[in-house]
Amino acid sequence: MNKKEKLKLKNKYIKIFKIIGIVFCILFGMFIFYVREINILGKLGYSKEASKKILFSFNKEYVLAVGKNKTLNRAYESNNFKEKYLDNYTKIKFVNHKDLISNINKLLEIGYSNNDINIILAHGDNASVKRFLKKGKIKYLEEFFSIPYAKLDNYDRYVAYSDETGEDEETTVLFVNLEIDKEDYKDAQLVKDYSTDMLINKHRYLDKKFVPENLSKISSKYASSKGMEASRVAINAFIEMSEAALKEDMELVINSSYRSYEDQEEIVKTYRDLYGQSYVDKYVAKPGFSEHQTGLSFDIGSRKSNVFKESKEYEWIIDNAYKYGFILRFPKKYENITGFRNEPWHYRYVGKKIAKIIYDEDITLEEYYVRYLDK
Secondary structure (H helix, E strand, O other), X not given: OOHHHHHHHHHHHHHHHHHHHHXXXXXXXXXXXXXXXXXXXXXXXXOHHHHHHHHHOOOHHHHHHHOOOHHHHHHHHOOOOOHHHHHHHHHOOOOOOOOHHHHHHHHHHHOOOHHHHHHHHHOOOHHHXXXXXXXXXXXXXXXXXXXXXXXXXXHHHHHHHHHHHOOOHHHHHHHHHOOOOOOOOOOOEEOXXXXXXXXXXXXXXXXOOOOOOOEEEOOOOOEOOOOOEEEHHHHHHHHHHHHHHHOOOOOEEEEEOOOOHHHHHHHHHHHHHHHOHHHHHHHOOOOOOOHHHHOOEEEEEEOOOOOHHHOHHHHHHHHHHHHHOXXXXXXXXXXHHHOOOOOOXXXXXXXXXXXXXXXXXXXXXXXXXXXXXXX
16 A cells, blocks of 8 residues: 555544534533433423433523423423423422322313412312312312311311301311211221320310320319319320419319210210100210210319309409410300310310410300311
């Protein structure tokens, strides 16, 4: 091979290497650019998966203008993403539902506005939203679901109860959530776990085997008879309250405390024999539906007066019980909510924090449960 041929071959290889080098530089530059763009979106809170789709759909500038948006991020991550709903996704508040984007798409297709969808998503979990979708577009959405604790699954019952009673939306939502639209003692919910904020009434009950935690004897110093028991936390709170009252020359006493399921059966039988079934139905809780079985309730009296409501102790406890974690359980003005007649002597331990809220807001334990616990 002569010198000229060798030189031509060498030049040919040089050109090939140059082309490869240029391609490599271009690809490397594109990779650096891609990584930089992914990082920019990542700093805004978008996942790598979402960021890739944003870049390849040429929506980076739009997303940068929107800024951090969890719903938009979830939309780009989802196989249900629809470009035509891009603006809608940015205006819908994020909730961590499994089928969030699919549900949003269907709600938009039905004809709900972004605001409507925010209301719907805020009042139910993933499963309840999917059930709600089957109704199509409903009336009275804002009327009932402007109430923070309204539930999607209860919509039909809200409408039925409101139509039947003429009650306003807030009362309707409260009463339906408390099962007051149902017959007393029917389809009641079993409460299995002990807690100081547990709710027991004519729609929520305890089974025969339920025994409160730390069931302890009450000293005769604080009880009208021997052998009384209650949950230790309630006993300690009563002792604190009793000692505070004593400093003001008032003597509180526990007249009734924990009652087992069997104890309540005996009470029902006694009152039935004395006054008849109609009296029992109206005034005496059925076994399992008595708060006394929680070990957190006391019937409180005065050692100085036979009629507690007419005693100074009653006046004092009305104003001070909440400081020690107790509430008047069945106020007269709220008999339609509690389901029980007023019992001036019946106090329930719920803890100082909850008792203060109930006292300050002038509500019942039922209302507290619906507003703060029943999620």
